[in-house]
Amino acid sequence: MKFIIQKDYLVQSVQDVMKAVSSRTTIPILTGIKIVATEEGVTLTGSDSDISIESFIPNEEEGKEIVDIQKPGSVVLPARFFSEIVKKLPKDIVELDVQSHFLTIIRSGKAEFNLNGLDAEEYPHLPQIEENNMFRLPTDLLKNMIRQTVFAVSTSETRPILTGVNWKVDGKELTCIATDSHRLALRKATIETGNEATYNVVIPGKSLSEFSKILDDSHELVDIVITENQVLFKTKHLLFFSRLLDGNYPDTSRLIPADSKTDVILNVKEFLQSIDRASLLAREGRNNVVKLSTLDEGIVEISSNSPEIGKVIEEVQSQSISGEELKISFSAKYMLDALKALEGTDIKINFTGAMRPFVIRTLEDDSMLQLILPVRTY
Amino acid sequence: MKFIIQKDYLVQSVQDVMKAVSSRTTIPILTGIKIVATEEGVTLTGSDSDISIESFIPNEEEGKEIVDIQKPGSVVLPARFFSEIVKKLPKDIVELDVQSHFLTIIRSGKAEFNLNGLDAEEYPHLPQIEENNMFRLPTDLLKNMIRQTVFAVSTSETRPILTGVNWKVDGKELTCIATDSHRLALRKATIETGNEATYNVVIPGKSLSEFSKILDDSHELVDIVITENQVLFKTKHLLFFSRLLDGNYPDTSRLIPADSKTDVILNVKEFLQSIDRASLLAREGRNNVVKLSTLDEGIVEISSNSPEIGKVIEEVQSQSISGEELKISFSAKYMLDALKALEGTDIKINFTGAMRPFVIRTLEDDSMLQLILPVRTY
Known part of the structure; x- marks a missing residue:
């Protein structure tokens, strides 16, 4: 040569x-x-x-x-x-x-x-993949879908299937779901496809993280081929192969509450910075927990307490609070991860009581949601 | 409060x-x-x-x-x-x-x-320092003097005194010297002082490194006060105190050869990049050693060899080679450190044989020198 x-x-x-x-x-x-x-x-x-x-x-x-x-x-x-x-x-x-x-x-x-x-x-041979069935997504959308879900996979090997992201294709819709059983991230998108194949596979989180590092922010289409035990992503000059995880992904649809008792609409940036400040002290305590309480006149109070070091309390003006009064505690880290994954300037949080999972969505867009389980502190 | x-x-x-x-x-x-x-x-x-x-x-x-x-x-x-x-x-x-x-x-x-x-x-009280005797250096010069010497201090605690930089003041001249007994860095400068005090102290390398992180690149003068066991640096709004190291610093003047058998003048950037490439393979071998040989027509050959991985050989065109032919081996790391510390575009290296320390100076400036001990490989 x-x-x-x-x-x-x-x-x-x-x-x-x-x-x-x-x-x-x-x-x-x-x-x-x-x-x-x-x-x-x-x-x-x-x-x-x-x-x-x-x-x-x-x-x-x-x-x-x-x-x-x-x-x-x-x-x-x-x-x-x-x-x-x-x-x-x-x-x-x-x-x-x-x-x-x-x-x-x-x-x-x-x-x-x-x-x-x-x-x-x-050198070992790469898997031979038949490219009969494939679908397509723009590079930037694919990169975003990975970013908005992969952070929520489990890092523990106790349930290996949860270390992957569940990709489901049904008709022209792709749904990506990740959960570590304390929080869940879900993102949907419309794909380009010439057939009506359905898939339900689990791609290792690590593979998706590595792949997204290679992707640029262009609109060029990525070809995606799914087989029994491999997924292949094809860009202009690059083939990216990953094995799939064995096993069945849990049915997560029943985890997402359909009703809501308290609805809060907030500016993402203000809310995120306030949670970030509260987490400075929360990190010292167990579980990195912050507390959220609804007050009068649309005010949301964020607080956290670390007896040895001190405490922090902050008022955030929401755009609206409707429904029941609420006091709830949750992991500051999970909330920060979820808020960073969402796009847009405003978010809507639907609570169904202090002990039930709550759902965060952007106001403008229904294609993604973040779900967090609260922490029992009362 | x-x-x-x-x-x-x-x-x-x-x-x-x-x-x-x-x-x-x-x-x-x-x-x-x-x-x-x-x-x-x-x-x-x-x-x-x-x-x-x-x-x-x-x-x-x-x-x-x-x-x-x-x-x-x-x-x-x-x-x-x-x-x-x-x-x-x-x-x-x-x-x-x-x-x-x-x-x-x-x-x-x-x-x-x-x-x-x-x-x-x-809270413990800071040392009380009488400011009768002090001298002054511009911030940017002081920062450079630290950068050009402190990397050569010893990181081993077997001879604690070598973990510091020797600062000697004699009349209007400050000399900073650092050595780990395999290489030596020396830098001189003229100070502003109202008296003729002489000092010979050793400042911990770590203190100087931390201090230089705070310094900007301005020409404002820094006041320096040396006492028996402390040094104090004063900038506009900052006091920086460090303890001094106990013990006598070795006399390094006799280490620096006065004569020379082979003199080479080189462009710093070309030489540095060539050593950097040779070190890619040298790192695998013991001691990270590269070899330098003088060839005809002012050519310097840099090479290194790592039997398991491979070898590298490169010719660098010098500005001039005078004196005896030479083959010498040295640590690529020490050479890279020394070259990065020097200022200016061209350097002069004075060799006194394959087994004797050699000295690197910038062509334009005599206020600093770097000395390296060769490695026996022949």
Whole structure:
């Protein structure tokens, strides 16, 4: 294998596939990046066997030459060293030249690196996925859907299924749900699809987090293919594979209360900052709990108390409070996470009593909701 | 004690004194910040008993009112909570009001914090320093002198005196020296002084590092007072105290070779980047060693070898090589540290053989030098 390539394309591509490479792996060759040069361009692959990322650099793009393939071939190079080396090369042009025994010479300007490579034939094969059934979402919407749900997955392995996000497709609607059994995040969107397939799968939260780091904020469509045990996301030059979690996701629909006893409409920013201040002292106490009380004239009182350190009390002017009077306690962290996930300037919170889960929605948009279970303090 | 203060002044002042506050201390009250309000303004103090920082906020500055003292007094507030609280207060104006039992109310807008304070009488007294003998340096020069030497102090406690920087004042000249016995950094400067006092003291490296974080890049003069066991730095609104290290600093003057067998003149940036690339592989080997060889036509060859991973070789064009041919090995880390500390675009390296310390100076300036001991590899 021998080719000459524009450094910045190589750096970007290496950085993308590195998201899948783990230094802790039981399969030694997976600490490497697989590089394959064909007549069309160069393909890089990184994998930790749960996640695999494949990035393609075409020979030319928009009339600009990016790669000059002089001899097709393949090699696996140590990922950590290779990624640091390409970043620090002195010139804009890089030459890769694989010699006997997979010894690879990397040249740029007057710098010459020799890296001991491995046989790419030894590298595990990526899952073969039939692309008959697929649906599409714009990149920015997909990134938002991940951001607005993935924070709520469980970090505990006691119920492994809850460490993933439940993706359900029914007709033209995708619903993403995450819960750690103390709070729940739900987001819906309309997908582009040519068929009426239904899916109900669970994607590991870690896979979605890593994937969203690669996504930009463009409107370009991402192709999504779901199989029995894999999901594949396809962007312009990138394939992102993740295994799915085994098992059935709990039915969360009955958790969401349909009725409401107290409704509060608030400005997100003011409310969030007030919860943030209250959490400064709440963090010291057990569970990071803050208290919310409705007062007269649309005033919401936020308070928290840490006997050793002190206490904090603050009044927030709501836009409206209707229904029963309420005193309720909840985790400041869960509330902050939920408020940061919501879009828009105003939110509506529907409470159904001090001991029942409550639901936060944005005023303008019904496609997402955040649910939090209160904490018993009275 | 009761006063009203501009939030941004309070935030800055708290941030400055926090540099001296440690959460790991055997004296519990030192986890707090002492606040004293007098008719002139508010003084904040933080200390870990090695370093103490005092910051003064005057009632007004340039005709602008900063503090309105309503009742003089004092209190000690828990540093970590107080610093996080003031940063997150909702309005530009903050009220501090100490009530009975040192309970302190912090009000801003509609937020009200109650913090349990302590009696400021219990707070240790800062050293009393007589300011008869002092000298002066511009802030930016002082900051540079610290940066160019402090990285070379020893991090090992086997010879505690080497964890400090040796400050010697003789007439109008200040010399700062740091060494960990493998490399040495030296920087001289002319001071402003009204007397001819001589000093030879050792200031803990950690104190200097913390102090330089507070310094800006202005030309304003810093007053420096040295006593038997303390040094005091005075800026406009800040006092920075540090204890000195006990013991005699070794005489380093005889370490610096006076003669030279091979002289190389190089562009700093090119040389630094080439060492940086070589260190990518050297890091894996023992000691992070790179090799330098002089070739014909003013070419310097930088190389390193890590048998398991690979090797790197690079030619750097020097401006001139004079004297004997040379092959020498040294720590890439020490060389990178030294090159980053030097100013200017070109450097001169004076070698006196492969097994002897070598000296790096900037071409333009004789006030600083970096010395490195080579590593035996041949």
